[in-house]
Amino acid sequence: MTAPTVLSIEGLSIRFGGLTAVEDLTFQVREGEVLTLIGPNGAGKTSAFNAITGYIQPSAGDIVYRGECLVGMKPNQIAARGVVRTFQKTSVFSGLTMFENVLTGLHLRGKQHPLAIMLGLPSVRRDEERLRAEAWEILKLVGIEARAGEQASALPYGELRLLEVAVALAAKPTLLLLDEPVSGMNPTETADFMTLIGRIRALGITILLVEHDMKMVMGISDRIVCLNQGRIIADAPPAEIQKDPEVIRAYLGERYVRARG
């Protein structure tokens, strides 16, 4: 009784000049699951994210989301279809407040015609009120409403990372791609983030995650895909991944040694 596939990656290859970042990648994401991509630095995880969300064009392969091919679409068109990502390198609207960040993220949920805006029609005012209420809900969901009025550039790192997730959630994703969301967070923040992932899941949002924090990866993933040098070396549930000799050799071994030392 596996859930239906929502995202299907077939034979995806990404080349930068002579360098092959991703080679013949094939995997599926099923409705409602948390699927994590792991792999050593430079394995091609972020590149795969960039291709799925339209930031780079793959050299070959298909990316199909709920029956629609995403290859060739622009990022905003892909976002409009419910596929929304966060960035590995912290990325917010730093000159705006937290609240305005989320309000901006709500772009796809707004219904305001430019002419109606300039004429100052009451429908625009009502829509704004609705969006403000929604922004407030999202800030609460992520747990950062206390500092809603503060400028993003003045926020501590942990909250900045939460804000990124809040902005992405504002775009109403059905598939949320998170690129190393807890990197740089302390253990308490990471633990809190894991419960946040639970809340996001409860909303029916499917999650594709890239993460190096093994405690979190093992704790929240339904399935893990391990990449090495652009290729998939394993695709299995966490318990099996931990025992997979190739994964241990290419990635986990090195991590475990580092964690102990």
Added chain:
Amino acid sequence: MTNRILSLAWVAFLISIPFWMEDLYYLHVLIVTGIFIIAAMSLNLLLGYTGQLSLGHVAFFGIGAYVSSLVSLGFEIHVLPNTTVSLDPKPVWFAMLVAVIFSGLCGWFIGRVSFKVRGAYFVIVTVSFAEVVRLVSLNWMELTQGPMALNNIPYLTLGIPEVFEVEFIGKVPCYYLVLAVAVFTYVVIRRLVQSRAGRAMIALRENEPLASSVGVDVTRVLVLATIVSAGLAGLAGALYAHYVRIVDPDVFLFIYTVTMVIMVITGGKGTLAGPIVGGLVFGIFPEVLRGFQVQPEIQWITYGVLMILIVYFLPAGIVPAIRSLLPRRLVEGGDGSVEPNATAEARS
């Protein structure tokens, strides 16, 4: 709320000026400054909110001036050997409307052309566009009279002929006309930047990849901003044409674009009040110097020094600097707490 009272007080003060300002020359300075402020506000929509520097902004201003003049004067041109296109003179209000629409279309064109170009390339596209338009105005003698200028441009009249008519001729009526258009421009831009469309523009300025990741169609937003910005600049140009009532290719001078950019940057780009404050400073300041009877060279040097000082010491501009001096509570709208409905108001 405080903001609204402040704005109304401002407008009331501006309305009162012709009642006590006896020297009509100063009123003239205010009219020209007002027209430039309208153009600067329109530039601010692009430069301050979408973050794109249009160094050819005067093109839209000049196009507005020429189109409005030509439609109100009428013209006849020979396009092909046996074909002539002619237009009978139209009412000025109609000509101004055509000017706004035509400038807006030019903005649309520039927005489309700049589809993939940002930053330096956008600057080059806009500068080239302005230069091309200037050359057209200079050389298409049959239409524009070239350097001989379009003369006797009619002034604006509003109302019902024979019953009740207002003639916008002379300083006082023109002053109120410019004030009304400036308030209109301010309101349109304010509504825009405090809405979903404006947030998308700001998003484009702040972080383009993030903006597109939440579904902002970057091209669309840029095109909308250039259309509105160009249309309003065209409106300023049309006002100018029917005020001075003579238009020549010098309306396309690069120095005017530079003046607008200086007004926006010193006042505070990306703030609603910035272009107004910057415009007042740089529109009135040269006249103050003239009042002291300083030589033109000294005037220009002082002008330059003032600009450098402002940009150096207040890099974000005058308005943000003043705002940062005000107690935070006042800026946030009173009680310091941030309610869902209070934030945008507070930051406007």
